[in-house]
Amino acid sequence: MGDALRHIGAEERRGRLAVRHRLAGAARAGSPEEAAEALVALHGTDPAAVHLAVAARLADPAGAVAATERALYEDGTLVRMHGMRHTVFVFPTALTAVVHASTGLTVAAKERAKLVKDMAAAGAPDARWLAEVEASVLAALARRGQATAAELARDEPRLKEQFAYAAGKSYEGVHTVSSRLLRVLGVEGKVVRGRPLGSWTSSQFRWAAAPPHPELDPAEAQAGLLGRWLAACGPATEDDLKWWTGWRVTEVRRALAATGAEAVALDEGPGWVVAGDAGPAAAPDEPWAALLPALDPTAMGWRHRDWYLSPGLRPALFDRSGNVGPTVWWDGRVIGGWAQAPDGRIVWRLLDTEGVGREAKAAITAQAARLAAVLGTTRVTPRFRTPLERELSA
Template identity: 80%
Template sequence: MSGGGRRHIDAAERRARLAVRHRLAGTARAAAPEEVAAALVALHGSDPATVHLAVGARLAEPVKAVPETERALYEDRTLVRMHGMRHTVFVFPAALTAVVHASTGLTVAARERAALLKHMAKAGAPDAAWLAEVETSTLAALARRGQATATELAADEPRLREQFVYAAGKSYEGIHTVSTRLLKVLGVEGKVVRGRPLGSWTSSQFRWAVAPEHPELDEAEAQAELLRHWLRACGPATEADLKWWTGWRVTEVRRALTAIGAEPVSLDEGTTGYVTREDTEPVAAPEEPWAAFLPALDPTAMAWQHRDWYLAPELRPQLFDRSGNVGPTVWWNGRVIGGWAQRADGELAWRVLDPGVGREAETAIAEAAERVRGVVAEARVTPRFRTPLEKELSAST
């Protein structure tokens, strides 16, 4: 126990929790993508390849990652790709979509619709009543088709092709199409979701589908429920971590922590973290050491704002882009020790940046690379957000 009667959770135990709860240790690996998504709460989906690679890193049989993830997303619909925290696209368990929408989407949705109407009005485009007609017609067309691209929907509703000038006279002036902006708003509002991509699993061109029906939940109750799920996966976490991950105001974070009766614990940095009230017992490290190749924007690497307990500050310039997006990372026993990339010829290249790892780690890392090869097969994967080390390794021979 630390001073004040709080239990202390040190960095070693935090890494042990990460290994088991994020399904990265060998004995903790999952049988299906649904288990992975439930364990992590959310899989980053703004880079389509991330979802499949993140699942593959955690499956007992990584070769099944692509077909099984596509089954879950596009056939069984047990996983749903939609906007969530911080106005970012994620893949969630279907059972959590109502919670995510009510806890994080409503405020963003109102802001996005207001912004669209404002930009259209400034450009002299049609008014809100006109947009409402187009919206109703578009949703009806999408319901008839099941899934469709924006181009296909515009064949049914030609007004989607209308264009207007955004930020006229500014250095960032541009031409916006109604279809692009409206579908984005409908996505944030929880009315449509991303469907099957036009190309392979690495494609970023998606069809749209009508969102599955879900109950409308109270915002505060939904925030408490989302926080409970996330702390089970990622606790302990500080208020700053929670505010960053959710995109909520600090008052909302504190309200949700109070609602679930979260337990404060002390951390190595001298800060206060929180766990759920059922999660105060010590967690032992896995018996077997483990290594993993995690993709760019992996939900483990991006889960916390404060990362020193698993990522040395001196490694960050090589592993992150200028906007704070993490690239592909190499892990050893709960710590980031390097990065990896796929070259143009399909081979994987990696570099260990921590000189302290030994032969055991090198062997495990080579085995982790084989797991990635099992997922990727003949595909070529280039992260949407390029980082210095990934660029260098991908160009290596």
């Protein structure tokens, strides 16, 4: 009979999270690139959340917004693109080839086939016509550098053409070629989101040509991505890995074998860590507090969350689609939520007060002041609003 698997309990997992996700004081990052690298990916659906997730992890958050914008739009060290689960993320640019080969190719094939099918059902022009429009759009982007969909439509008027979608069904509607084609080009890794129109909180983006990257073997890319994620977020269950990547279970298991991942025992059942990571891990020297934004990659990192988030808190902190709102953390656990009041104040409420005393409340108050300094006069409303956030911001 073989040796029993090492058990990694909730407390140790919370310690790993604090250090590896750069949330404990001494573990904080020195730059947006360092923060993104530690997390593998930042959720990019809500533009403001990217900057706030970075700011929460920097040793010195002053100038976090400007530094993140510089990394995204000037230095090109971070890039916003489609990734796992059809979702927009911000990745270190060096990871774009891995993400594209491991997750983008499969999604892209489905998205293009669906677009061609929908257009054919509506009697719209065929795939050859679509290929001509695509080539014209990419040429226009190469000339312009960055452009909005409206600007591209001035260069390529066929982008304005419309076609009916799902005729006769409850969700029927009309799509423009531009909205569907640019999404397909995004998941195919040909275009990425560029600088937004307006401020850093704007969700109206320009488009830009994707940075060049080598074409990798999909299986090798999957092993590479899973290894990076386990190093940042392990231990994790197979179910966590399947959920985060959006892969089939066979792909997850193949990647686990390719990376030489080690099995451990978790409260939820069997789990996995990268090779050599099954032993005791460094924990923070002292308790820590954090105010993390909606869709933060730590709060959304695992499918099974009971080890850091009490199930009783979920109705207040998540929307109906499973998107997490702004959260208050104390020493590795989610204990409440926060919001920005109309006058700009950061207001918060604790929903789980077990073991939360004066030290915790003082630390949370300090983090609220830190966040207020980052925001300044900017007002931020999460894209996906949750019950507690709505209540606190009213």
